[in-house]
Amino acid sequence: MRYDLVIFDNDGVLVDSEPLSNTILAGYLTELGHPTTYAESVRDYMGAAVHRVHDLVLERTGKRLPDDFDEILHARVFAAFERELTPVAGVLDILGKLTADGVPYCVASSGSHERIRAGHRKTGLDAWFHAENVFSAQDVGCGKPAPDLFLHAAARMGAAPARCVVIEDSPLGVAAALAAGTDVYGFTAMTPATHLSGANGFFADMSELPELLA
Numbered sequence: 001m002r003y004d005l006v007i008f009d010n011d012g013v014l015v016d017s018e019p020l021s022n023t024i025l026a027g028y029l030t031e032l033g034h035p036t037t038y039a040e041s042v043r044d045y046m047g048a049a050v051h052r053v054h055d056l057v058l059e060r061t062g063k064r065l066p067d068d069f070d071e072i073l074h075a076r077v078f079a080a081f082e083r084e085l086t087p088v089a090g091v092l093d094i095l096g097k098l099t100a101d102g103v104p105y106c107v108a109s110s111g112s113h114e115r116i117r118a119g120h121r122k123t124g125l126d127a128w129f130h131a132e133n134v135f136s137a138q139d140v141g142c143g144k145p146a147p148d149l150f151l152h153a154a155a156r157m158g159a160a161p162a163r164c165v166v167i168e169d170s171p172l173g174v175a176a177a178l179a180a181g182t183d184v185y186g187f188t189a190m191t192p193a194t195h196l197s198g199a200n201g202f203f204a205d206m207s208e209l210p211e212l213l214a
Contacts, residue, residue: 003183003213005159006098007150009047010109012169013187015119016088018046020080025053028073034061046191047170049110049143078118087123088189090206095128097210106133108153108166110143110173133157144172147180154182165200165213174199185212 012018026041034057045053050073054065066072098105107129109116113136120126135153137143154161166177169187174196177184185203186196193202201212 003103003165004163005154005157005165006103006105006213007153007164007166007177007182008105008107009166009168009170009173010107010111010116010119012046012088012190013167014088014091014107014125015123016086017077017081017119018042018169018190020084021077022046024076024080025073028069028076029053029057032065032069034063042190047110047144047168047172049137050112052143074112074115077115081118081122085119085122087125088206092124092128094206094209095125099128103213104133104157104159106135106153106157108135108149110137110149112136112138144170145175145179147176150177150180150182154180167209168196168199171195171197185209
């Protein structure tokens with residue numbers, strides 16, 4: 001099957017940001033009196049928009065995070081990006097092949113547009129992604145696992161969801177793709193396939209993706 005559109009998640013799929021951002025998030029929550037390990041941050045928040053952090057903390061503790069939580073978290077994450085962020089190994093080759101084959105692609109991320117741009121500038125992915133093919137949960141008002149973001153991206157790119165494939169590495173992202181009616185391939189470099197239930201296929205290295213897309 002030749003897909004009409006390939007929709008990439010951003011964090012962990014295009015940029016190797018999940019270890020950085022979850023280390024920082026776990027540390028900041030712990031600093032605020034909500035003890036959180038790195039593994040717990042990955043389990044609860046990987047692939048989610050930041051409002052999920054607020055929602056779960058309130059649900060579990062009855063306490064609200066500080067008003068400046070998002071601002072401070074993002075400042076710490078962006079600083080780490082500038083120091084350490086790299087593209088996911090092999091993703092530039094994938095983007096080059098899709099371009100050469102004339103296959104449209106885009107990114108649909110739970111992260112803010114500011115976060116996406118910061119990561120892409122640092123890693124050189126801004127040469128491949130521009131305003132017309134970058135979509136954020138900010139655009140639809142709710143993040144994964146709701147299907148809204150993927151449906152929005154498909155509509156803006158002029159593709160029917162059934163003719164799209166999503167590349168995801170989080171359970172929330174896989175659930176959102178399935179709810180949107182797209183195919184989805186699970187990237188298992190960081191998340192075991194057993195945690196990406198429902199995906200149409202799995203791959204652990206970007207070099208394996210072209211065969212799945214074909």
